[in-house]
Amino acid sequence: MRDEQLITLAHGAGGKASSALIQSVFVSAFGPHQDKSLQDAAVIDVQQHFGAGSRIAMTTDSYVVSPLFFPGGDIGTLAVCGTVNDLAVCGARPLCLSAAFILEEGLPIRELQRVVASMADTARRANVSIVTGDTKVVAKGQVDKVFITTTGLGVVPPGVQVRSDQAEAGDAVLVNGPIGDHGAAIMLARGDLGLSADVRSDCAALNPMIGDILSAVPACRVMRDATRGGVGAVLSEIAQASNVAIALDENALPVRLETQGICELLGLDPLFFANEGLVVVLVPQAQAEAVLSVMKNHPEGQSARQIGQVVEQGQPLLYINTSFGTKRMIELPYGIQLPRIC
Amino acid sequence: MRDEQLITLAHGAGGKASSALIQSVFVSAFGPHQDKSLQDAAVIDVQQHFGAGSRIAMTTDSYVVSPLFFPGGDIGTLAVCGTVNDLAVCGARPLCLSAAFILEEGLPIRELQRVVASMADTARRANVSIVTGDTKVVAKGQVDKVFITTTGLGVVPPGVQVRSDQAEAGDAVLVNGPIGDHGAAIMLARGDLGLSADVRSDCAALNPMIGDILSAVPACRVMRDATRGGVGAVLSEIAQASNVAIALDENALPVRLETQGICELLGLDPLFFANEGLVVVLVPQAQAEAVLSVMKNHPEGQSARQIGQVVEQGQPLLYINTSFGTKRMIELPYGIQLPRIC
């Protein structure tokens, strides 16, 4: 294609340019499975994965991150990790993904290829196939470069039940690593606040680690990936859904120095920063060590630790026990966190 | 929410505003199933739908239509029909959908509610549940009002095999209704060409009709919904995939007067106009009548007819037998069809 390194509306029109783009960018990156997408749907033989009592888990998320590329990953990495993690925290073994792309006219095809390569690579490492997809092109200015929607399918083995409403008094609250790095990395990568620091998104596919946790400790009661809204939002939802009080230990919260620094400078709280490779696990205290030691066997779990405990049943509360022996209530913010001067 | 009839970034931030929007707009419209989406993924018990030899079909599409509302439907109707139809044409019985929304800051919530109501209504009629979802809000100007990505899951019963590469010489080529109405309706609804006509999108969920066709005539070889790129693109793909020559009968092509008029005025070809409720079926000629009579039992199949035949094997060709006894080759256009003066 002469002089055609940019996405044009023709690439989305269902004609020859569309086929050429699908073949040259997607099929070549996502491999043989993807050619099923040239049909209207992919047909997947799930019997082999499927015992009596198995269920299917389905999740979907749109990825609209800006900038597309940031320290620690890109929108493609996110689109695979986010969806794979949503399956994993429901106790599902991720099976396959669909990927729908909305592209802005004028997008350099090279950037698209970079994103697609990240997806293919991340999917390979997470051991899932991208089996079907879609590509739309909209006029310049009607979308911000690339949005990706991935939908994941997974198989939940018989007996596995992890839900948000099962937390009980005495459960330990665990995380696999430092909190808020993704939110911090994106905030800096946007460049509009003039701050710089060595912060990388924690973006990672957690399904291998979570699979191991569930095999080792089937008693895990709640697992959530703490994405948008952060650990604070996830714990607040768990407290609500399970009707329990959760107490965090201020000293135990793992926050990287730089992420903490960003929060100090802008008056923000890392508890509400997004993560993309962070799982919150609630498990009876007796099994907490077992879960932590499985986490530590995985690269994403090197800084795993207990950050709190479910202390009471009967009233949804979330608070922090401070270093001074006081309690600080945690309330979900209303909307986006904005940098403050006061 | 005082003075809050517009979508704001807060609605996408994962905090209180997000939960409020999900509850008030989505859960209320999509019903009890949808509350599973408040988990990371929906878990679906498919055993009941699932015999030995069954397979799962998965399809995804992003809907970016502009304007959001047009005669015959809206983006919500499309988002359900398009995905349900993609499943149906693969021989799958649609089971459930996910729906991911990307919203523009400033979108009137009323418009979102209208779209969501259409989706719920269409899903109910198509007998599928919307079981999980996602909502992202991006800054004004980074998306054109609303984009929706739906992903569909269906069960393909044992033995059903409809694929694009199975066309054989002697197959009849059938459609269930007039071609090009969706494309024509959208082109007019945009309003920038100054044309008006009574054309409505053919937008419809075809799974009831297609299910009946497959029950009555399991010998159907190829089924495709002729969306973007139109009947022309779909037949051209089938000819390629099956390596056959397909001959259409110029006189048999059902095109509404108004759609034909738009094509005459703008120098375009209705064969390449999008449809959203049109299926192309290839079936051995002996069974053609059986399929047509099933089609005619459904509201979407009132104008069903045979439009051509597979005439030869061994070389991918698509042409029209004209009223004058000549042949006109049909070639896929390169990109979008643009109004012409010459």
Place this chain on the structure above:
Amino acid sequence: MFNRQAFRAPPAVKTLVDKIVPLARRVAEARQRPVQVMEVCGGHTHAIFHSGIDQLIGPDVEWVHGPGCPVCVLPAQAVDEAIALAQQPGAILATFGDVLRVPGRHGTLAQASAQGANVQVVYSPMDALTLAQQQPDKRVVFFAIGFDTTMPGIAFTIQAARQQGLTNIQFLCYHIRLIPTLIRLLEQDSVCIDGFIGPGHVSIVLGADAYQPIARRFGRPLVISGFEPVDLLNALLMLLQQLDEGRCEIENAYARVVNNAGNLAAKAAMAAVFDSTVCHWRGVGEVPESVNGLTPDYRAFDARSSLPRLHQGTDQEPAYCAEVLTGNRKPHQCPHFGHACQPETPMGPLMVSSEGACAAYHKYNVGKCKEPCHEG
């Protein structure tokens, strides 16, 4: 009540074909080669392929596809200028859809749009006036192309812009005129054309009399035709009859819209607004009486006044294009056809618009039909 369908009726087509085929045989035999008929207008080229008239008539008539497509002949310079204007801050470049994929030296308007230029497709030049009225903070440039059929509408629109006192619209005009183009073609030595099917809609404006030089100076008969199969076959029959009888006249087989004098209102509007010049066109070369400027009265509406100075240069195109245009080669006999030269990556003017001869051959897969190829 006028019924267009009657001009598409298969029995009528059959009657005409049955008349034409033996006549064509006789005329071809007399020349010991196929009759070379040029349909000047790209619209005719498409109509011929669309209905398969070429297949019906057979090898005794060889169609030479003319230069009558304003998109195909548009010079790269024009596209470069349109892109430069589209890229100016606050500009809207409005034009006809055909133009978006024509390559300039630095890409197409479609590509410029993909890179952020505001390019809008309109159905009518009057719609560009509406754009200018509705968006007073924008500067609209209408990129005007077309032969004599389109020119009066442009001229009328420019007059309306002045009447309405609009100050935020200008026009970039690249108009080529038919008669000088035909003359330019017939002046070439290598031309191998026995007679012309004359363009129907241009003739509404020009009138049938305007073609007299073709018959008188160059000795080629011409029959003006409409665009339905019956129209075309009727015109072909009349042309073959002339050739058979040794006549050389201008005849009008499209009298339901074409008269002898043409449309005087249209001609007056053109004369008031357009300034004639010589312009270099793709595949055709220099054609006098072209238009890319406005008369002093309307110069405020000439977009060239806002144009940054661009590098001027002649377009490079393969030599084969001129051979196709003069009837010395068929599109599929060009070594680039379907390989380097395709509708998405045109090398020459005839592949640019879907009206171009090479594009039409490509679209209708004429090469693939394995018809015998007759050298002219």
Place this chain on the structure above:
Amino acid sequence: MFNRQAFRAPPAVKTLVDKIVPLARRVAEARQRPVQVMEVCGGHTHAIFHSGIDQLIGPDVEWVHGPGCPVCVLPAQAVDEAIALAQQPGAILATFGDVLRVPGRHGTLAQASAQGANVQVVYSPMDALTLAQQQPDKRVVFFAIGFDTTMPGIAFTIQAARQQGLTNIQFLCYHIRLIPTLIRLLEQDSVCIDGFIGPGHVSIVLGADAYQPIARRFGRPLVISGFEPVDLLNALLMLLQQLDEGRCEIENAYARVVNNAGNLAAKAAMAAVFDSTVCHWRGVGEVPESVNGLTPDYRAFDARSSLPRLHQGTDQEPAYCAEVLTGNRKPHQCPHFGHACQPETPMGPLMVSSEGACAAYHKYNVGKCKEPCHEG
């Protein structure tokens, strides 16, 4: 090497608390009611709740949360003006993130942005200069708010804009000054405050001496404090010691950054650029020496020159707000608290910013903790 963490060390906190609790007891007993301590600054309010100092000290000290949040006191008029400026074509309204959710009479800047206004959050006013430099075809308006701490940075930025000859940036200033605000508060009869924790960062600019009228004219002791738990407890200890000993002085417990004279460069920049006036603030009423205009030298940078005439009017707010502000009522004792008045739908100034007393109570769920409520 300066180590902020040392000022957060739990043993140090414990030492101070152990000193304070019996002292607070004694002072409260002497008055037969809890000691009423106003921390003027919203930052202090948050720091107290964040570390739970209120819980550590117990009911003998009752915290009266002061008006020291420039966002909370911002009049609706200011927001309306900012929105009007943001909605002008080609405008970028830059401001601090805090301001986006403050309600004017017709919604917030966040809502205006959702409706298409170009509102950009910056970390520093200097970043607004950069915006103006990078986008010369846009007109940047910086919506400047803040007490004496923020004002010098704004003044300096306006000076820099003039030095750099920028013509596409203006400033909409709504500055409230601390000392006149405190005096305004203390002039009210109903005030029930025994002493003040003085704001740390404002004092960098003002200097400790600036507070002398508080002690001399109104007979209230004041101790300037930093923002770490140790800083706050240290200041509280010093304040209680004054009260215990019957002293009434201005003391400085934040001497690592605050001196007696203040920052002279900062004061000079303010004096050069800002024009003093009386302005009506939410919850506080009219405060002299406020700033919402620029001196003649800098008037070209005053965004009010570009402002459409807006309806002027005083903001309506519940009477409870003033009672909270004067120490006569706790936030959770307001009947609107947590019901009609919430952070997402604030009825009064104290719920607007997360620095506001009511917002802080709401965020830290103080109402839900079922602490005994002491009437002042």
Place this chain on the structure above:
Amino acid sequence: MCLGVPALITAILDEERGLASAQTDGVVRTVSTAMLAMKDIPQEQLVGRWVLVHVGFAMALIDEQEALRSLTLLSDMEDEDV
């Protein structure tokens, strides 16, 4: 070369500016009749007449008699063949 379609004038929209509503196969568009004005036909008499439309301009009235005549000639030709 120049896409032209027959259209039926169904209404005069603006006598002064010469704007009419024209219909082709049920598709309606505003067209300019300015190019026809010289033909001494009062605007309102255009209603019910067929015109040939190009880029939004009615370029010519369609002479229905003439159209009929050519079709008649043709059917004579057919008859000859029988």
Place this chain on the structure above:
Amino acid sequence: MCLGVPALITAILDEERGLASAQTDGVVRTVSTAMLAMKDIPQEQLVGRWVLVHVGFAMALIDEQEALRSLTLLSDMEDEDV
């Protein structure tokens, strides 16, 4: 009231315009030192000094001796208690 954070000046970026690089917990930002200039300290001597930053301006040098002194007083207090 006014969010201020201690930051370490790590480099002078523009002597004339008074721009320096300041670091807090590994986060770097350009700050203006214009407000400190009156204090008779040559710009380069700022490197290695701690300042209190508000909205991108260094508002004051942090007196580290003074900080130490108050901490010492405190530890004396602790010792008293023992």
